[in-house]
Amino acid sequence: MNKIWIITKRELKAFFDSLMAYVMIVLFLGFSGFFTWLFGSDIFLVNQASLQAFFAITYWTLFFFIPAITMGMLSDERRSGTLELLVTRPVSDWQIVMGKFLAAFLLICISLVLTLP
Amino acid sequence: MEVHIENISKSYGFQKAVDRVSFQVKTGEIVGFLGPNGAGKTTTMRIITCFIPPEEGDVKVGGLSVKTHPEEVKQHIGYLPESNPLYKDMRVLDYLRFVAELNGVPKERIRERIVEIRELIKTIGKEKTVILCSHILAEVEATCDRILIINQGELVADRTAATLRKQAQGKEIVKVTIEEGKRDDISASLKSIESVELVDPLPESAGTFEIQSKAGTSSRKAIFRLCVEKGWALTEMTPVERKLEEVFRDLTISN
Numbered sequence: 001m002n003k004i005w006i007i008t009k010r011e012l013k014a015f016f017d018s019l020m021a022y023v024m025i026v027l028f029l030g031f032s033g034f035f036t037w038l039f040g041s042d043i044f045l046v047n048q049a050s051l052q053a054f055f056a057i058t059y060w061t062l063f064f065f066i067p068a069i070t071m072g073m074l075s076d077e078r079r080s081g082t083l084e085l086l087v088t089r090p091v092s093d094w095q096i097v098m099g100k101f102l103a104a105f106l107l108i109c110i111s112l113v114l115t116l117p
Numbered sequence: 118m119e120v121h122i123e124n125i126s127k128s129y130g131f132q133k134a135v136d137r138v139s140f141q142v143k144t145g146e147i148v149g150f151l152g153p154n155g156a157g158k159t160t161t162m163r164i165i166t167c168f169i170p171p172e173e174g175d176v177k178v179g180g181l182s183v184k185t186h187p188e189e190v191k192q193h194i195g196y197l198p199e200s201n202p203l204y205k206d207m208r209v210l211d212y213l214r215f216v217a218e219l220n221g222v223p224k225e226r227i228r229e230r231i232v233e234i235r236e237l238i239k240t241i242g243k244e245k246t247v248i249l250c251s252h253i254l255a256e257v258e259a260t261c262d263r264i265l266i267i268n269q270g271e272l273v274a275d276r277t278a279a280t281l282r283k284q285a286q287g288k289e290i291v292k293v294t295i296e297e298g299k300r301d302d303i304s305a306s307l308k309s310i311e312s313v314e315l316v317d318p319l320p321e322s323a324g325t326f327e328i329q330s331k332a333g334t335s336s337r338k339a340i341f342r343l344c345v346e347k348g349w350a351l352t353e354m355t356p357v358e359r360k361l362e363e364v365f366r367d368l369t370i371s372n
């Protein structure tokens with residue numbers, strides 16, 4: 001568990017140290033907001049304080065957002081050779097995958113929390 | 118902590134990268150692991166460090182197999198891959214801390230460990246088993262007790278640097294410079310000496326030759342006598358030391 005957390009911490013730090021996380025969050029919020037409030041939705045017409053329209057959109061924006069975050073997680077390490085370093089440390093493949101999954105999951109949670117206001 | 122490599126093989130498609138390689142490394146030994154590009158060095162190292170599994174055979178580190186106990190084996194291995202694996206977006210200290218944490222170094226000891234690294238490198242050879250994988254031969258010769266050479270996936274040599282050089286040095290080679298004689302004349306006379314196998318004129322001056330004797334014989338006295346007999350002046354006679362590079366080249370080309 002401890003080892004998983006070490007990897008998660010590093011991944012999250014890498015997200016926020018580079019522009020990656022910020023760009024993705026801004027894009028995600030921008031698109032979700034735009035389609036929910038301004039375009040292609042009838043949120044002001046249904047006479048209900050419902051989030052229905054938002055969830056219908058989030059489902060599509062997440063559909064592009066999640067792969068954009070996750071697709072580089074292993075392939076970048078492979079390309080830069082750091083995968084060999086990581087795999088030859090005393091951690092199992094399972095711990096590496098869990099660590100990376102958790103990092104992506106947390107990033108998505110953070111951006112979902114940011115949709116609240 | 119002994120390392121036993123038992124008959125490991127690994128192919129990439131039809132290309133046999135490692136072909137039934139076996140060797141042992143004892144505790145405290147520093148071993149140089151040599152071979153030309155594509156010989157199988159990296160593949161062998163990757164198998165030892167549990168990065169890829171062997172197709173046949175097994176590797177045991179301290180008695181534990183890489184197939185059944187990779188976690189424990191990795192716990193005992195310090196390995197820096199050749200590809201210079203740096204996370205480009207991390208600071209050096211963060212990187213070292215990350216790797217130290219992964220290796221299970223307790224948090225409060227990480228800082229002192231980083232400071233210790235330099236000292237550690239100096240003393241590591243005394244109690245640890247080191248396999249140095251390189252093609253910088255001078256470095257290998259200076260640091261290693263034993264040298265392994267691999268070529269086309271097969272082990273071609275497993276000896277100390279001294280024996281390796283001696284073995285290749287079986288034939289005496291001397292460089293001589295003879296003045297006051299004609300080049301062709303000197304060359305012909307040298308060839309007529311019984312123990313001489315090869316006379317190779319060198320471009321340095323008209324009278325400079327490299328002379329290789331037949332195995333187990335020495336021509337130095339005969340060359341001297343020849344010069345006295347003909348009235349030539351012998352101004353230089355130096356034994357030519359075979360470098361490890363040449364030994365390496367011979368071993369890897371003949372295969």
